[in-house]
Amino acid sequence: MIVFVRFNSSHGFPVEVDADTSIFQLKEVVAKRQGVPADQLHVIFAGKELRNDLTLQNCDLDQQSIVHVVRRAQRDEQKRDEAGQNNPGYSRRVAGREPESLTRVDLSSSILPAYTVGLAVILDNEDKDASHQAGNSGTPTYNSFYVFCKGACQDIQPGKLRARCSTCKQATLTLDQGPSCWDDVLISNRINGICHSPDCNGTGAEFYFKCGAHPTSANETSVALNLITTNSRSISCITCTDVRNPVLVFQCVHRHVICLDCFHLYCVTRLNDRQFIYDPVLGYSLPCVAGCPDSLIKELHHFRILGEEQYNRYQRYGAEEYVLQMGGVLCPSPGCGAGLLPEPEVRKITCEPSNGLGCGFIFCRDCKEEYHEGECSTLFQASGATAQAFIVDEQAEERARWEEASKETIKKTTKPCPRCHVPVEKNGGCMHMKCPQPQCKFEWCWNCSLEWNRSCMGDHWFDV
Numbered sequence: 001m002i003v004f005v006r007f008n009s010s011h012g013f014p015v016e017v018d019a020d021t022s023i024f025q026l027k028e029v030v031a032k033r034q035g036v037p038a039d040q041l042h043v044i045f046a047g048k049e050l051r052n053d054l055t056l057q058n059c060d061l062d063q064q065s066i067v068h069v070v071r072r073a074q075r076d077e078q079k080r081d082e083a084g085q086n087n088p089g090y091s092r093r094v095a096g097r098e099p100e101s102l103t104r105v106d107l108s109s110s111i112l113p114a115y116t117v118g119l120a121v122i123l124d125n126e127d128k129d130a131s132h133q134a135g136n137s138g139t140p141t142y143n144s145f146y147v148f149c150k151g152a153c154q155d156i157q158p159g160k161l162r163a164r165c166s167t168c169k170q171a172t173l174t175l176d177q178g179p180s181c182w183d184d185v186l187i188s189n190r191i192n193g194i195c196h197s198p199d200c201n202g203t204g205a206e207f208y209f210k211c212g213a214h215p216t217s218a219n220e221t222s223v224a225l226n227l228i229t230t231n232s233r234s235i236s237c238i239t240c241t242d243v244r245n246p247v248l249v250f251q252c253v254h255r256h257v258i259c260l261d262c263f264h265l266y267c268v269t270r271l272n273d274r275q276f277i278y279d280p281v282l283g284y285s286l287p288c289v290a291g292c293p294d295s296l297i298k299e300l301h302h303f304r305i306l307g308e309e310q311y312n313r314y315q316r317y318g319a320e321e322y323v324l325q326m327g328g329v330l331c332p333s334p335g336c337g338a339g340l341l342p343e344p345e346v347r348k349i350t351c352e353p354s355n356g357l358g359c360g361f362i363f364c365r366d367c368k369e370e371y372h373e374g375e376c377s378t379l380f381q382a383s384g385a386t387a388q389a390f391i392v393d394e395q396a397e398e399r400a401r402w403e404e405a406s407k408e409t410i411k412k413t414t415k416p417c418p419r420c421h422v423p424v425e426k427n428g429g430c431m432h433m434k435c436p437q438p439q440c441k442f443e444w445c446w447n448c449s450l451e452w453n454r455s456c457m458g459d460h461w462f463d464v
Contacts, residue, residue, distance in 0.1 A: 003056065004066045007034055009170050009197045012066060012218075017056060024052035030069050044068045044196065046102040047163035047175040047205070060104075060160075064215030068172045070196040102161040102207075105144060107182045107226075144230065146246060147222035148304045149211035156260075156305060158212040159222060161185065165195040167202025175205055182226050223301045227251065228260070237262050238289055238392055238400035248302070252292030257400045260305055263289075267306050271314060274321075284318045290397050332368040333361035417442055418449050430462050 001019060004012040007030060015029055023043050031038035043050045045067045050059050061067065147159035165173040166188050175193040184190050189204035209224045210216045231245040237259040244259035258266065266289050270276055276284040279296055288295035297303075303314055316337070320330055323339035331338045331351040336359040342349050348371050351361045363369060367376035414423040417435040419442040424433060431446040445456040 001056075001063045003061060004064060005030055006066060006068050008070055009068065009168075009172060019057040020055050022052065023050045023054050023056075023059070026056070026067075027052070027069070034071075036071055040071050042070050042196070044070065044172050044174055046161070046171075047173060047178075047193065048102075049174050062215075066171070066218055068170070068196075070172055102163060102178070105161065105178055105180075107144070107179060107185060145209060146225045146228040147209045147211055148225060148301045149213065149222050151211065151216070151220055151222075153211060153213055154308070156225065156228065157222075159209045159224060160212045161207060161209055163191075163193070163205050163207050165193075165197065165200060165202040166204035166206040168195060168197050168200040169206075170195070170197045170200070172196045172200075173202070173205055179207065186224070186226070223299070225302055225304075226299060227297065227302055231257070235401070236396065236399050238396050239266070241393075241396050241399070248305075250288035250290075250292065250295050251298070252288040252290070252295035254288075254290075254292065254401045256288050256290050256292065256397065258289055264305050264307075264310075267303060267314070268310060271306075271310065271317060274317065276314075276317065276321075278321065278325075284314075284321065290392050329365060329368075331359065331361055332363055333359050335359075336361065415446065415449065418444050418451070431456065431460055 001017060002014050003017055003026070005015050005026075006012045013033070015026065017026060017029075024038070026043060027038040027041045031041055045059060045061060045065070050067075145159035145161055146156055149155060149157045161179075162171060163173055163175060164171045173193040173195045175191055177191060179185050179191055185207040188206045191205040191207075192203045193205050195202040208221045210220065211222045227248050227250065228246050229249055231243065231247045234243050235247070235257045236243050237247065238256050239258060239262040242259065244261070247257045247259055248263050250256045250258070267286065270286055276286060277296060278284055282296060282298055283300060285296045285298070285300060287293075287297075304311055306314060320337065320339060323330065323341065326341060327344060328339055328341040329349060331340060333351065336351060338351055338357045338359070340349060340351060342365070347365045349363055349365050351358045351363070353360055362371045364371050364376060369376070414425050415433075416422065417424055417433075417437070417440060420435060420437055420440040422435060422437050422440070424435060426433065426446050432452055433444050433446050435442045435444070443452040444450060445452055445460075447460045448456065450456070
């Protein structure tokens with residue numbers, strides 16, 4: 001495989017490696033080419049500095065990935081020391097567990113966060129890694145994010161999360177802490193770090209996404225579809241009740257789940273009935289399919305699920321509705337639909353050909369038929385006047401709740417530590433539990449929630 005290396009933020013050069021090549025071996029190749037000692041080099045990828053003992057496969061480095069190799073000067077060491085003194089988050093990162101690759105971070109829930117103290121014990125590394133699917137090559141793929149690829153794919157694809165310095169825009173930033181929610185990713189400078197680019201003192205992190213379906217260049221980015229996620233909780237679709245993957249989770253209070261096929265049907269149905277909802281900030285969008293309040297989709301690229309033809313219809317719909325709101329009319333001639341802005345009192349309207357638009361059709365403003373004198377025989381009924389017929393079953397609506405499934409998972413698989421009350425998961429094994437909190441380490445019995453004692457050992461050590 002080929003990996004592109006950028007040494008001290010200079011132009012990249014290709015290096016041929018194997019998936020099991022270690023980071024130190026990569027350093028040796030770069031050191032030989034650049035004429036510098038290998039032990040002075042540091043490899044940075046996806047917001048973290050990679051350890052020497054890791055392999056490229058361990059770090060999710062795939063074909064044609066771009067890594068930054070920096071030769072850290074004394075100034076950089078001073079910056080690192082100062083950051084450790086001034087930033088408690090940095091100190092915790094060094095002293096505690098090293099953050100996972102950004103491709104494995106789960107930002108989809110506040111109920112079951114991926115790597116925070118407390119509920120982190122529910123989603124341990126082994127369980128999380130086992131939930132990911134393997135690709136054709138046997139290498140695990142981590143579909144934590146989905147994006148719309150505007151490049152080669154022109155489709156919704158698994159995405160890769162990356163980080164860079166918000167000052168110099170180089171990917172030489174190492175994060176003080178990983179993101180834990182979508183706001184951390186979508187809002188610049190919520191997460192800090194240390195930039196190792198020469199002559200850059202930037203500390204703010206800026207996140208961006210790449211398409212995970214094909215190799216991408218340094219400047220090729222994709223739009224994050226933050227409502228689409230892997231269905232890790234096996235929740236049924238709110239409309240068809242099938243368990244599908246991936247799914248779209250609405251931003252309503254219940255976080256209702258819908259499969260992408262049903263979301264496509266929902267959008268097309270509302271588009272046919274001209275029932276998209278106008279928001280002065282967002283434009284034309286749709287709420288949760290169950291009609292939940294304050295649930296409009298904010299990132300309109302989610303409507304790319306419609307496909308090119310229907311998405312173009314959606315864009316035309318927005319333009320048409322804008323014309324209608326301004327008091328205009330649409331030409332009723334089949335295949336035309338041009339927007340016209342006649343004077344309010346004018347009844348006879350001509351669709352004037354201009355700039356390639358307009359068909360010359362002359363029609364009546366009231367009934368939208370060919371123009372005539374006298375009263376209209378039939379009055380035109382607006383296509384949006386009838387209520388849409390997209391029905392959601394109440395029982396399906398109850399089952400398709402993302403956060404409720406999270407609470408059920410916690411309720412069924414965890415108990416609070418009797419001393420510090422941190423939720424602890426029991427996944428098989430005996431009744432002898434040990435709190436994972438470093439400050440606690442309390443040993444207790446799962447069955448009776450008391451401190452582990454001889455009675456527990458004799459009576460129900462291995463109860464099922």
